[in-house]
Amino acid sequence: MTHAADPDDPLLADLNRNQAAAVAFGAGPLMVLAGAGSGKTRVVTRRIARLLRDGVRGSQILAMTFTNKAAAEMAHRVQELGGDFVRVATFHSACARFLRSEGHLLGYPADYSIYDVQDRDTLLKELLEDAGFSSAQIKPSQVGQMISRLKNAALRPDEGLLGSGDVPRAVTRLWTPYHERLQKQGAMDFDDLLGNFLRILREFPEVAERYQARFRWVLVDEFQDTNRVQYDLLKLLCPAPGNVCVVGDPDQSIYSFRGAEIRNILDFERDYPTTTTIALEQNYRSTATILRAAEAVIANNRQRKAKHLRTDNPAGEPLLQLRAGDAAEEATSIADRIAGLRDGGVPLDQVAVFYRAHWLSRGLEQALKDAGLPYTIVGGLTFFERREIKDLLAFLRVLVNPLDDLSMGRILNVPPRGLGKVAADKLRTLGFEQGMALREVVAAPELHGSLGPKARKGLQQLADVLARARDAANSSVHAALRVVIEGTDYLKHATSFGDPEDSARAENIAELVSDAVQYDTEHGDGLAGYLQHVALLTSADSQGEGPAVQMMTVHAAKGLEFDHVCLAGLEEGVFPSLRTAEDPNGLEEERRLCYVALTRARRTLMVSSARDRMVAGRYESMRPSRFLKEIPAACLQPFTQTWRRYQSDHETEQVSGWSVTPDPEALAELRAGAKVRHDLYGEGVVRRIAGRGIQARAVVRFSDGVEREFVLEYAGLKLLEDLQW
DNA sequence: CCCGGTAAACTTTTT
């Protein structure tokens, strides 16, 4: 039942025909194939607005996205529409929440723990050792990845697809123990959030009916990135014919490594036979030149339904192409380019730098810093993945979920309290024999007879802190956190490593506390709610003050747009990544990734590569990415001006002492107390030397008071004078 | 039990 698009409807007024049709479409399944920049977000939010206006209650609408950022963005827009009760969430966070109410059906506590990849791997490591695999031979992370891939495809190990080898063998062997352990500890990994909720919907039809009745309207964004489990979930939440609207673009499918199946787009029309499909092919975002370049690249994919994006936008400027000598040059050139844009009046938050993988960001970051350009790095090492944060959260987790042995094991001797490996093993054995969780064993002094006096004292302190924190948790999250930090003297522990990170850790802890305070005032639903909230966060969305250049991986860039984009590291082996280059499917996904990167730009685009790049500690000669060759020459213009300027800089640098290969004898003289100069950090004093020969490293304290560690072979330290006595 | 020093491996991409 398609509503005719009423041209006088204000919600449709500024939309093109197909956009309006998608917004106006009534009940029943709808698939929107939205090309890059075709106004997809607009259509989705407008459609929600129309539903609300036409009398659908917000609480009956469920909008699911793929990433936190997309969810936050959509939630923001929906809120502006007054859709306060619309549920906007990622698949994972939606399931996590549902499982708090329904998890008991599978024997899970409401306050179950959510294990991230790190937690998963530490658990697997234990199990590998128990099963007699040497963890040196088989990496827990490989086993974990394979388990994850199976679960995302809704498969079990006996359903084949494994092949032979050590890792598959370990997966088969550990599959059941792993899940039994999780269950016993009241914990789920990320994949279980989806899988367990799916199981509940399957095994308890009355529950499924309840959810179907509750969410009468379901929207899925970035549908091309859903995996099998997510799609199965969708079908159960909203069975055919169903008021389900999926939006996606097959050319932007970039998550197959996480189990995404483009196949879902094809299956959708089969599983929802009454589907109406609407294509959005008019691009409003980019200049014609940028769009032409992007289309030319994606056209090289074989497995693809031909699709042409149109635009009425002006041609704009050609893409700036840079081939730098090395990564440092590339980075400074990009910084120069951005400085030029800024001087031309461009707000820096309209400039983005993209790269294939996080490790490439370091050099770029340094160059921006040197150029005095403010920047924020999106994603990367998450706040909540830092050690000190994970430690403190582990304390909180055992308060909420006493069964969580993994978290308990983590904090047993943190900060050190005389409970080393020996004591830990004894406690675990006790727990096993008594059928008790570690947390209970710790709190039962009558069982500690076989332990030494030091260990017993430590245990008592720990049990005491946990008990007090447990009480404090009744009033607020931050109160509990305070008790933990003060009761264990954690701050002192975290800041006495004697490395340069000490002060950063102190700041992080302070930030965690204020985050908890904020959560208390905003939500106030207690510790369990806080932990769930925190477990699914990834990129610290804390935007710094003022406009800043946005740096991120191409994956993180999906769904965003910027006036000016720089895409760095376009080299064979980097982008496309070495891993995927052999596999044709992998290569096509890399190409889609490149397409995503190019189509983020509204006005200008700079594409760069380096001839030599330091990769894993060695200089490698790089060939330009094949994707560069796929861009029509007419779209490209060399980035000459800055390039030439930089070249002269670089030459003088070489003359003035770019001492990559240090004189071995001079190095031998380097000792604690020697005064040295570093190209970047200036003068400093050597605090200590570790190792010998090319492995030798020096810790240098610079005039800014910060200590930094260098591998001498690469650092290019120059000996100024030897202040020995 | 803890700390320091040493060697090896490591780089996709996210929930």
Next chain:
DNA sequence: GTTTACCGGG
């Protein structure tokens, strides 16, 4: 260049 895991002495 960075991080982590292991080993040996205090």
